Amino acid sequence: MSARGTLLLTGATGFIGRPLAARLAARGWRVVGTTARAVPAEVPGIAAMERADLTDAASARALIARVRPNALVHAAWTTTPGRFWADPANLAWLEGGIALLDAFGAAGGERAVGLGTCAEYEAGAERLDEATTPLRPATLYGAAKAALFHAGTAAAMAHGVSFAWARVFTPYGADEPEGKLVGSVARALLAGRPVETTQGTQLRDFLHVEDVAEAIAALVDGGVEGPVNVGSGEAVSLRDVIARISALTGGGERVAFGARPRPPHDPDSMVAAVERLTREVGFRPAIPLDEGLARTIAALASRMRHEQTEPEEARP
């Protein structure tokens, strides 16, 4: 065991989990990861990988009994592209998450951080603030995450656990789940395909996933409790982001703005108040949006060249 103790990271092969594992390991934690995959991928920083179905309460409790972690970061959740907003599986993830947090505290765990979402908040023109913006999720996904926030708070009170809840805004990066904006626009433009988008007036708060991972790692170690927004604090329109991707890929003339309608429950603005993250956690983003987009596009372009020259079954 490392000097820091054992940290259980659920969803360790996921979009945020993977870079987070490396950063937690670099901070001295012995990181035990979980994955639902039959054949777990190699994840840098992971000392051991546990296979677990965290939609099942008994399985979640058994996992804690096996690993006996000192700290817990619960990053696993349903992220099925296009489906997760309204997926009834959110309820099973909620039930499993409550069991996980309860068992962690009951077994003497000390510090837990859960991954929440800006979709818990009532969307509005103002920056969304942990202390003053009401939680009024418009989606099943947001409601289940808000429920786990309060349930985690309750479990922490029951067992004397130090508990924080990272409300992640709009993370992006080359490994982001299929169907997310940056990756899908960049891939299409790199492949020479046309892109149909909404008018793109929606304001969002983008943060490169490496910065998201660093913010969460700093939150784990800093000991701040309660909800903490994880975002850049900068409002950027989707149109602006798409235009930057176009400029970086040289595919601007193939973007048809306004060709697609806005999806239901698509808020005008989701931008983080980042005072807690900045002042209390002490985190500031290291990767500006242009740099993060350039990195993402370079990684995707390299991967696409690789895909074209490798047989299908060799893809990661």
Next chain:
Amino acid sequence: MSARGTLLLTGATGFIGRPLAARLAARGWRVVGTTARAVPAEVPGIAAMERADLTDAASARALIARVRPNALVHAAWTTTPGRFWADPANLAWLEGGIALLDAFGAAGGERAVGLGTCAEYEAGAERLDEATTPLRPATLYGAAKAALFHAGTAAAMAHGVSFAWARVFTPYGADEPEGKLVGSVARALLAGRPVETTQGTQLRDFLHVEDVAEAIAALVDGGVEGPVNVGSGEAVSLRDVIARISALTGGGERVAFGARPRPPHDPDSMVAAVERLTREVGFRPAIPLDEGLARTIAALASRMRHEQTEPEEARP
């Protein structure tokens, strides 16, 4: 089956459940109650009583499969006097409640109402408002209830259930749980015992339990969705309430205000904004505070006379 269909009322032998059963039956529902008691009490309005452990998810799901209700009012919860604020059992009630609401929707249930609490809110000087006051429970009890509110919302979205959440403020009545203010002060003064209280400057929102039951029954039938405060909307200090009880029992000189310290997490003010209840549900209290206190004291006095003349085992 009645014309309205079957309504499952959990906690039917409880302080709010009992008067609620009668009112729901009077509105045409076939009311199936649940109780955790081995020998269920007779409850007016209940067509059938089911014994169920609703802290157990499998037991909650089995209950829904047996009863197949059209509507659900989830009033059962841990209310152990003096303990429920910090009782880890709140987590088991949360887990069981999620299973109950999920199974209800999955089985084709149409209308569900859960019982919440003013303790979900961040306390403050303003009236606590469903739309604008953040949820920031200071207690394990409040956090678990806030979690079930969001979880119930998620389950309702998953299954197309119409879902409302009644945030009850300070109900009172002769059957209130042991240790609550009105009953304990009234019993002591009626028995000629001294009463030691805090300074009593705290503002609360008292509503007689018969009015609480009527408000919830109207909410069930009215179809309003989301959180609805159930209170009078009138701020009354505890000192004022105690003074009124003293006047009604003639025991004023035996009240020592300030003899006890304020408990931790005891907010200065918990008063409901009642616009939703008044305008959308169409409920107005029928029992003013003085009348409700007089009724409560008369019922307690009668019960105490009865207790003095009956052997111990004959008590209800």
